[in-house]
Amino acid sequence: MRTISLTAINGIPMIKAGDNLAALIAGGLEHTGLKLENGDILVVCQKVVSKAEGRVLDLREIEPSEFAKALAQRWEKDPRAVEVVLRQTNRIVRNDHGVIIVETGPGWVCANAGVDESNSLEDDRAILLPEDPDASARSLRDELRRRFGVSVAVLITDTFGRPWRDGLTEVCLGIAGMNPMLDLRGTTDLGGRELHHTVVAIADEIACAAGLLMEKAGATPAVVLRGYQYEPYEGSAKVLIRPPEADLFR
């Protein structure tokens, strides 16, 4: 039988700036009773990565600009939180109904620049996306290899909304050890015809699969996917960003 399995990693404590995330995940694996194997894929939610990397701002230290104040007043938001979003923003894609969809510095298109006000340990905190999620993934991958002598792939994921479809789903923001895309162009279908437009965003599909086990309250920040076949590959999750010139919706 061709089977893949996903296991929730429990026992990872609340993360704070400077924590060694790989060590805490290793502790979680032990607590869960799961031993990493070669070829496993470790999926880690962005929030614990950002916290460990100290990507947390104290809103009390943020001085909102006039524009941030105007936006906040228009949509009844916290002007300091809007200021934090704007500081992560290269371009506003759409701003209506109280929603701010932006392009972030690295190019992600998402609401509020991915800035999160929930799940911080104290109030008045905003959590930013990791500065370089690919680097965060590589660092975890390397540290797990050192610790356990196994080669795994690592994905850093976040929960985004999307146009046209309601509800949030997980997406991949950083990757190490595997290709985020599965390119089936040139292969043929069962009728013998070439498949032309079939590039599958498997990193986002893996993110969603892991999302089924990641409780939104933050109790399960990491999941191990076992049994999914992939070739080792050094790449970047940034190929998941649709190039602006091929994107009809920004």
Added chain:
Amino acid sequence: MRTISLTAINGIPMIKAGDNLAALIAGGLEHTGLKLENGDILVVCQKVVSKAEGRVLDLREIEPSEFAKALAQRWEKDPRAVEVVLRQTNRIVRNDHGVIIVETGPGWVCANAGVDESNSLEDDRAILLPEDPDASARSLRDELRRRFGVSVAVLITDTFGRPWRDGLTEVCLGIAGMNPMLDLRGTTDLGGRELHHTVVAIADEIACAAGLLMEKAGATPAVVLRGYQYEPYEGSAKVLIRPPEADLFR
């Protein structure tokens, strides 16, 4: 350990109009050596559902309209295929770069109205989406209950592109036996604050998880997800369509 597993169902033959899909999936389960259990979630790709339901058009019988001919000439497409897309379309959302993004009759927003020209048994065929994917899912669910005496949920999925992010992912078009949304509003995060905007499109996450095992060449049209906890629920996948008034991108 909290683990979920996904298993590819092999041994399902090429489907043709009038086939009893539930019977062929039952044969596939036997071939695979997997016995359905209460609470399993069966994920079936749209294409085999559409074929079994006879949702296949012979392009040689399609007379393209003047508009279809104009579009086809502008973008170097088959005017008959464009005509088929237009007949499934209520509104064109965007038409540029050779891409036609539409709202279909039931409300799905997708490229080419979900009409597929690959994987048909012969050339000159176009496969439409099922007329009522929820009904298709209910029918499969009921037939499997009769056959095996088990209560499972059934999802019908397709492969769609999306704005902002490159690559295709699986989405849910039809559902029976479970709620496509997981509504976490009113629950609290680890800091004790209420989660306000957290409605997770778990049906799309399950579709993506199954997509990891569905080969694009069509050899694996069905996957069983086991171990995912859900409450029995009678609903419709149409709640996954973002209401137009809350959608900033159409």
